[in-house]
Amino acid sequence: MEHLSHKRKVTIMMAIVAAMFFAAINQTIVSTAMPRIIAILGGMDYYTWVITIYMLTSTISTVLVGKLSDIYGRKPFILAGIVFFIIGAFLTGFSKDIFQLITYRGIQGIGAGIIMASAFTAVGDLFAPRERGKWTGVMMAVFGFSSVIGPTLGGWIVDHMDWEWVFWIFLPLGVVAFVMIMMLFPKVERRQAESIDYMGSLFLTLTIVPLLLGFSWAGTKYAWGSPQIIGLFAAAVVALLIFMFIETRVKSPVMPLSLFRNGIVTVSNVIGFLMNAGMMGALIYLPFFVQGVEGVSPTYSGYVTMPMSISMVILSSLVGRWITKSGKYKRFALIGMPIMVAGMVIMAFMDNIPLAVLSMIVFGVGLGLGMPVFSLTVQNAVRPEQLGVATASSQLFRNLGGTIGIAVMGTIMATSLQNSLKSSAASGGGIDMSKLDPKVAEQLSAFHNPEMLLDQPRLAQLQETLPADVQPIFTKMIDMLRDALASSLTTVFLSGAALLVVASLLVFLLKEIPLRTSNRMPEQTSGDGEKQPDGTPVVAK
Structure with a gap:
């Protein structure tokens, strides 16, 4: 599709961006609303599963669609992804319990994986690697913009409307994206020589x-x-x-192992894995600090994360243009990754909302500098016919990192929280229920669960039912829970920072090769016989 006019390419990109925004906004709008939704439906023990199933199904669909889209083209898969996502979002709003919520979020994940894999690969079809920097920055800005309005809107919806509208409000946008892709995206003929693995x-x-x-x-x-x-x-x-x-x-493997003999692909994917493990595993629990520890409502919780998204939007857009102009990309990762570490360390020790906002700004700057780089490195290092499967491998490692990171951080948080509560009780900070009236003790037993901290209306309602002489005991119990939750979150954020440190060190091992100005691989060797990482010769200058 590189032969298309610039105007046609930009029009197609508008359709792709619409599809991506539909998937992205439906993901970010859930972040601040999910603690309240879980508190309403119940099932705090399964909180991570709502996120994990989404990442699991999106990971599988991403990697399978990569090779298939190389064979059949991107258009049918983007359309299928939008349909899956619409169906999943619609059904999620009818969830009656946590298990239905998990199931329908899994369907949404299938759609999201298909959309993301196809959309990022389509950019590679349309533009040469040198031009992709600008468009990768635009796509990252779409994620950032959805992160700006999504959390705030999600919090506002659960505060002022039925929570189902979190999943339904953007369904018309999905229909618009479907129609745009159907009308604007060119059809590609199937590669007849390719078989399905x-x-x-x-x-x-x-x-x-x-x-x-x-x-x-x-x-x-x-x-x-x-x-x-x-x-x-x-x-x-x-x-x-x-x-x-x-x-x-097999003749046409779904994930060619030869791909990982390419050092740039391997190092980039490992960095992407560690970066998403540290980032997703820690950031998914930020609302627990804002809402659970600080007692901020879901609506205002979104304002705390907004500075991260704004700084990411600005920096990713600028970085994309700088990469396109200079053809260099490694320097931005070398600067961005340590800044992300600094932001995560600030999160670990934050004890008030202004410090949380500062950590978001710092982290967003690092994210905007580093995140656009690693998709470019992978696409620039492979042949055009491997574009889909190479992009899918990048998405696979990122999704695996995010999913495993969320699961491991969830284990770390649960273990740390349990230890903190036990330590508080052993030091005399706990409440001796045996000395209280049995009816009062039964009421107070509900507050032993940190899940109560996330549903502030219910917390206030139950507090009003307690006798005046029990109010000090109630206050002490809530303070104990908040201290325990804050302590466990510190452990989570430090664990995320450690993973980002390792990823930062690996950036030094990433070999930088010039971004090509055409989708065609070079066919001439330079005077010294220099070759690309996949064995193809570099064009003589």
């Missing part, structure tokens, strides 16, 4: 599912050393070995 797709899925289930359940539902967790990890290893065996023998 069904067995590879099956065993790749059988690798991902038990792996993520193992990380999600370890330390919460089952002990890390339990037969169930060991069995899941063992199943993942066996499926991975079978998958690798299949991929070395």
Whole structure:
């Protein structure tokens, strides 16, 4: 599609951006609203599953669609992704319990994975690597803009409307995006010589599912050393070995292993994995600090995260233009990653809202500088016919990092919270229920669950039912819960910062090659015989 006129390309990009914004806004609008939704539906123990199932299904659909879109083109998959997302969002609003919510969010995840994989790859189809920097910055700005209005709008909806509208309010935008893609996106003929790797797709899925289930359940539902967790990890290893065996023998592998002999692809994907593990695993719990520890309403909770999104939008847009102008990208990652670490460290020690806002600004600056880089590095290092599968590999590692990070951070938080409560009780900070009236003790027992901190209207309502002489005990109990929650969140944010430190160090190992000005790979060697990372020669200047 590189031969299309610039005007046609920009028009197609408008359709792609509309589809991406539809998926992105439906993800960010949930962040501040989810604690209240969980408190209404119940099932605090399954909180991470609402996020994990979304990441799980989006991860699987992303990697499978990568190769298929190389064969059939991007258009049918973007359209299918929008349909899945609309159906999932519509059904989610009818959830009666946490398990229905998890199921329907899984359907949404399928759609999101398809949309994201197809959209980022389509940019590679339309533009040469040198031009992609600008458009990658625009797409990152779309995510940032959705992050600006999404959390605030989600908080406002659960404060002033029925929570179902969190999932329904943007459904008309999905229909508009579907129509735009249908009308504007050009159809691509199938590559007749390509076959579909069904067995590879099956065993790749059988690798991902038990792996993520193992990380999600370890330390919460089952002990890390339990037969169930060991069995899941063992199943993942066996499926991975079978998958690798299949991929070395099929004609058209769903995930070519040769891709990972490319050093730039491998290093970029590992950085993406660690970055998303640290970032998603920690940021998903930021509303717990704002709403649970500081007692801020969901509406105003969105304002706390807004500075991160604004700074990310500004920086990612600028970085995209700078990359397109200079053809250089590594420097932005070298600067951005340490700034992200600094932001995460500030989160670990924040004890008030202004400090939380500062951490968001710092983290957003680092995110805007570093995030646009690693999709470009992967796409620039492979041949055009591998664009879909290479982009899918990048999305796969990021999604795996985010999913595993959320699960592991959830385990860290739950363990730390339990230890903090036990430590408080052992030091005399707990409440001796045996000395209270049985009816009052029964009422107060509800406040032993930190989930109560996230539903402030219910908290205030229950407090009003308590006798005046019990109010000081109630206040002490709530303070104890908030201290325990704050302590556990410090551990979570420090763990996220540690992962980002490792990712920052790996950036030094990333080899920088010039961004090509055409989608065609070079065919001439330079005087010294220099070659691209995948073995193709570099054009002589």
